Amino acid sequence: MAPTRQRWLVLAVGLFAQTAASSLVYGMPFLVPALRDQEGLSLARAGLLVSAPIAGLLVSLIAWGALADRYGERVVMASGLVVAVVSSSVVGLADLGVRGSAVGLFVAGVGGASVNAASGRLVMGWFPRDQRGLAMGIRQTAQPLGVAIAAAALPTLAKDVGVSRSLLFPASLCALAAVLVVTLAADPARTPLDPTAAKPLSPYREPVLWRLHTASALLVLPQFAIAAFSVEYLVRRQDWPVAAAGGFVAVLQVCGAVGRIGTGVWSDRVGSRLRPMRQLAVASAAVMLVVAAGDQWSSWLAVAGLAVGAVVTVADNGLAFTATAEIAGSQWAGRALGIQNTAQNVVASAAPPLLGALVGASGYAVGFGAVALFPLAAIVVTPVAAEAHRLRAAEREPVGVSGPPARP
Structure with missing residues (x-):
């Protein structure tokens, strides 16, 4: 595949992966009415579930970024997406209660954070400086797109299949994203460092x-x-x-x-x-x-x-x-x-x-x-x-x- 075509393919995969992760991490607010009506939760307890994946994202962004610097973007994104899929699927299929679900969603947020940390680095590596603004601008549309998808799908799914099982929808998007990352999102070319050279200063x-x-x-x-x-x-x-x-x-x-x-x-x-x-x-x-x-x-x-x-x-x-x-x-x-x-x-x-x-x-x-x-x-x-x-x-x-x- 020609380098120009490949960089746009990598951007498309990164955009989809970020959109899928955003639908999971930021989608819980759209389940609050169902959590209160179907599960009988107070607003405070529903708020705990809303904040859990965001808290997981916050505490792990820097660590995922360091791993991407060391091991590359593809392995970090794919690994994190798998964590998000497994943890959100467990919440969706098992009866964990509020605290157990909050822990599962926290872990899902940790996994989703890998995409936030690594997909931007992936885009930066593939695009030359005179195209990075455009490429990163496109990548930054992922969060509103993910929120829009969650807003459109989760309330209806919660009504039809239940609150917990509605989480299988963003989990399935993250699973598809993981497959696309592994198969299509090659890391940008890197030159191995001379082991005798001094490490760049912070x-x-x-x-x-x-x-x-x-x-x-x-x-x-x-x-x-x-x-x-x-x-x-x-x-x-x-x-x-x-x-x-x-x-x-x-x-x-x-x-x-x-x-x-x-x-x-x-x-x-x-x-x-x-x-x-x-x-x-x-x-x-x-x-x-x-x-x-x-x-x-x-x-x-x-x-x-x-x-x-x-x-x-x-x-x-x-x-x-x-x-x-x-x-x-x-x-x-x-x-x-x-x-x-x-x-x-x-x-x-x-x-x-x-x-x-x-x-x-x-x-x-x-x-x-x-x-x-x-x-x-x-x-x-x-x-x-x-x-x-x-x-x-x-x-x-x-x-x-x-x-x-x-x-x-």
């Missing part, structure tokens, strides 16, 4: 990656402010019907996924990930202020701000991941992507309850206005000036790992 000895992770985490706040509260805001404050609000937000999610691809192409053309990321931080701050002003004075302005914000606030995600891998260099990319993903997920988990408390105490105008402070801080923190210098340093480092080269 890129974290300099502040560039720390600043990048911090800026990216700050930009998660407006993203999840809009994602978590758009439907509630439209229904409670703008008097929209629930179905209309849900449909509107679903369309915006698709637009946001397309926007990630567009910003990836933009970064390829300008030869920088962090200049567009800083400009998007400016746009995110502006749009949150527009929503806050609209809530105070004009309902149509608030709705327009939410629509634009749903695209703008997610557009930087692929840029941050691409920049992280490029700046870290080939031998640190997996660990760096694990740290990047961990930081984002920690902030994403904390954002809804904290913002909810602020909105409950002070109203939406104050809440959305306060969120604008975070992208404003990201404008300052984003290490645009250091990007070119660190990239030149990374390019001088060896481009392989110890061990045999990947098979073609």
Whole structure:
């Protein structure tokens, strides 16, 4: 197979694997109504099951990234997917109770995290620099696609076959993904390191990656402010019907996924990930202020701000991941992507309850206005000036790992 065709095939496999894992890790919220109606669980106990796979993902991302740096992407992704399939199937087929199911889902999240950590590294290895923005933008559409699949399938399956057995659907997707990874997702070519050569120093000895992770985490706040509260805001404050609000937000999610691809192409053309990321931080701050002003004075302005914000606030995600891998260099990319993903997920988990408390105490105008402070801080923190210098340093480092080269 020609290298160009193969790299796009590898991207397609990585995209499917990430989508399958996302449908499992982030799909539990769509089973909450069935958990309460069919299983009689309290909201707190249902919440335990929702958080279990996400917790498993959070605690294992960096470790999976380190394994990908050492042993390659394919074996890490395939192994993790098998763990996710087995653990979620046990939850689906056995009567484990709430605590047992939570443990099983936690392990499934650990397995699913392998794809988060390694698929980005896989894409980075196969694509040249002038195509990585596009490729990573496409890869970053996997999470919303996985959530959309879970939203469409799991509630109906829970009604027809029961809550536990509905988990066999994302498990089957992960099983198919594991097969595709093993058969089609070859690791990018690597040059074995000279065992007598000094190991590359950690890129974290300099502040560039720390600043990048911090800026990216700050930009998660407006993203999840809009994602978590758009439907509630439209229904409670703008008097929209629930179905209309849900449909509107679903369309915006698709637009946001397309926007990630567009910003990836933009970064390829300008030869920088962090200049567009800083400009998007400016746009995110502006749009949150527009929503806050609209809530105070004009309902149509608030709705327009939410629509634009749903695209703008997610557009930087692929840029941050691409920049992280490029700046870290080939031998640190997996660990760096694990740290990047961990930081984002920690902030994403904390954002809804904290913002909810602020909105409950002070109203939406104050809440959305306060969120604008975070992208404003990201404008300052984003290490645009250091990007070119660190990239030149990374390019001088060896481009392989110890061990045999990947098979073609």
